Structure formats: C-alpha cells, structure tokens
Amino acid sequence: MNLERIKTRCYVSLFLILWVLILPAPSAPAQPPLGIPLQEVRLQLKWVHAFQFAGYYAAREKGFYSEEGLAVTISPGVPERPCLDVVVSGQAEYGAVGGDLLVSRLAGKPVVVLAVIFQHSPSVILTRKDNGIRSPSDLVGRRVMLGIEEIDKGEFWAMLKSEGIAKDSIQVVPHSWNLSDLVEGRVDASMDYVTDEPHRMQMLGVEPGIIQPITYGIDFYGDFLFTTEGEIKKHPERAAAFRRASLRGWEYAMSHVEEMIPLILDLPGVRDRGVTADHLRYEAEQMRKLILPELVEVGHINPGRWNRMAETFVDLDMISPGFDLDGFIYQPNSPKDNHWGAIILAFLGSIGFAFLVERIWNRQLRQAVKAQTKELRENEQRFRGFTETINDWVWEMDTRGAFTYSSPKVLDLLGYTPEEVVGRLFWTFMSPLETENVAALFEEYLMNP
Secondary structure, eight states, rough: OOOHHHHHHHHHHHHHHHHHHSSSOOOOOOOOTTTTEEEEEEESSSSSSSSHHHHHHHHTTTTHHTTTTTTEEEEOOOOTTTHHHHTTSSOEEEEEEEEEHHHHHHTOEEEEEESOSSSSSSEEEEEEEGGOOOOOOOOTTSSEESSSSSSGGHHHHHHHHHHHTTGGGGGGEEEOOHHHHTTSSSSSSEETTTTTTTHHHHTOOOOEEEEEEETTOOOOOOOOEEEEEEHHHHHHHHHHHHHHHHHHHHHHHOHHHHHHHHHHSSTTTTTTOOOOOHHHHHHHHHHHHHHOOSSTTTTTOOHHHHHHHHHHHHHEEEEEEOOTTTTBBBBOOOOOOOOOHHHHHHHHHHHHHHHHHHHHHHHHHHHHHHHHHHHHHHHHHHHHHHHHTTTSSEEEETTSSSSEEETTHHHHHHHHOOHHTTSSSSGSSSSSHHHHHHHHIIIIIIIII
C-alpha cells in the first residue's frame, strides 16, 4: 500500500462521514402512524399453498408487510386461472410465477420482474426409475406429460434440441397434474418440480428417476416476483416496499424452516392434500439448492441470464430475434434529493478537512507505510522460501479463477513451469468435457453473486 492510496482512503472516508452527518438519513421501514390505514394489495401465487411460497407467508406473519404500510392478501392459484392473467388484468397487484414471464413480456404484456427467488429452475423430467429412462435420448418414442401452454415446455424443448432430438420423436401428453398417471404407467415421463413430486413418489413406494435440463446446459431461472408497469408507474413507493418486505420474508423463511412448517400446514387446503411436515421439510431442502441463500443474495437478478434465456427462446422459434428487454427488469427510481446545498457543503468541508488531517498525519503515515512495506517484503521472502522447498504444490488464485502464484512443484504434477501456470484459468487444465461446465458454474456462483 502506498501513501497516495492511504490519502485517497482518508479523503473518501472523511467525505462520507461528513455526508452522513449533514444529510438526513434514509427512512427505515416503520409501522405506519396510528390512524393511517394499511394499503391493501393482493399477491397471486402460481399454484396452491406450499413451501414454494414460504417467503411471502413469512413476510405477512412476521409483520414485514405491515411495517411497510401494506395489508397483503395471498391468493393460491389454479391451472384454470393463470397467475399472469390475474395480475395483468388488475385483479392482483403482484404475482409469484415461473419462466413464462419472459416470453409474456416479449409477447407484449407489460410485466416487470421485481426479484428472482429461485436462481435455478425446479422443473425436471420425472420418471419411474424402473422404466429404464435415464437421459433425454431414452424419451424418444415415449409418452411425456407436459404443460398445455407452449411456453411451459420451453426448458424441455431446449434440452431436446441440445441433444439433437427432434420434437416430433416424443409423444406429448397434456399434463393432468395427477401423479398417479406416471406412477401407474399411463405415461412414461412427466415434467414436474424437483421440490415436490419426487418425494410424493417415494411415499407411494415408487423410486423416482430425474432428468434435469441443467445437466444438458439449459439453466433457466425458477420462480420470481413480478408486477406490472402500471403498478410501478402509479405506486413506485408501494412497489419498492412490497419488494423489500417480500425479500425480508424469504431471508427469514429459509433461516427458520422449522418455524414455517406448522404455519404452512395450517393454510387452507394444505392438510387436505395430504401434505405432511416431512414433505414440507423435503421441499425446503430442495429449494435451498435452487435459491442458494448462502451464496447469492435473495432476489438477485443477472440481466445476462435473462438475455441467454431469451436467446434460447429465439432458437426454439418461440419469440422473434431482435428482442428488447428494456424495462423488463425492475429498476427502483432514485429518491428525489432536494439537498444539493448540503451535498456541496459536505463535499467542500470534507476536502478541506482532509487536507488539514493530511498535514498533521503525513509524517506518521510515511513511517507506517515504510514499516509495513518492510514487513511485507520479509513475509514474502519467508513465504517463497517455504513454498519452493516443500513437496506439496502451493498456489494462489484470484476471483476470476486465474492462478496468481504457483510453487515449482507444479512441474512434477502438471508438467508446466510456474511461469506457464500463472495467469491461466484453473479449468483450462481440465479435460475439454469438464471445462465448459466448470467455467459456467464458477461464473454463476462466484462471478455473479
């Protein structure tokens, strides 16, 4: 670290301190004053009550919605009344839905994605493990139960295309939403949720077989929260508040699974469907692998992935080339700031104060930098002396996955000198078959947190 960098940090830190002291702090979510009624809004779910929507139940039950001034009604969905249509028609202000949102937007519907909940799609092809279907090629000539709408089949068609399998080689059967059709052999495979149906099959004594599109390079987003352009335009503060409270709910739900289970069991119709605590626990466990709360901030949206999904739909002739996603991803409006005088005062004050501090601290900083530099050099010499004499390979890597240091032992292990290794991405030393998948996973989990 050099003196100029220390100076810069001093300037920035002091500027921020003064800014915080002078400017009013942003308002935190708080219970609305007594006498002011809560705004009533409705959240339409894509399906029946399940752990799949736990974050929204948590936001309501823990008071996160009411703290934002909202009274939220959560309505379960049914196949005959698609969630998208309910929200677009104005019967609900917000919705929780899956991958068809993107195609609907590109088809002209004014929908806006507020937050992504499932970073990976829960949709899989489910089979009986004893029927010999292990891969997409095994589906040729078989009866496969798919959703009625074409957009519901996007992941499936994309997976077939990636494997060179023609659409007409599959016998498509309209989805009955009745698991017994698969269990009793009336169909050979069914497109279902990995979070739900596999456990139901096990409870019926049938071992499920699972084909996941992500294994074949098809990686769609799963469930997400959405609204309409009209809602954001008319009620921008409400949209921001609803999103905030919902994400707080999801963070709470995934950290308090056992607390959420009895709450969900008591929702209308849940026990009537034969849902048990064990089933909800299984659902939460599978959802954790899709939400990735320990790796990705809940609600995170990567615009690049939406573009790749759109390109997949173009490749399937489901949408036209030249698509435009402008306005599809929620961008909260910057709060209006009428304190320009205070901002200028804070800036000028921080600069003047920083120069004053610099004159007082200059000598101490130079001495500290000199001592730290000497210590770093001594540590580096000891480190290199150690790593270059032991029999193990020692290496360092940056956040891009590229080696920044390698000990000489790499020559014995990989056949490369340290100079040849440094600067290269670690997966380039793997087989070509592994390289693409490892690179994609590395980018997804580390480069796009």
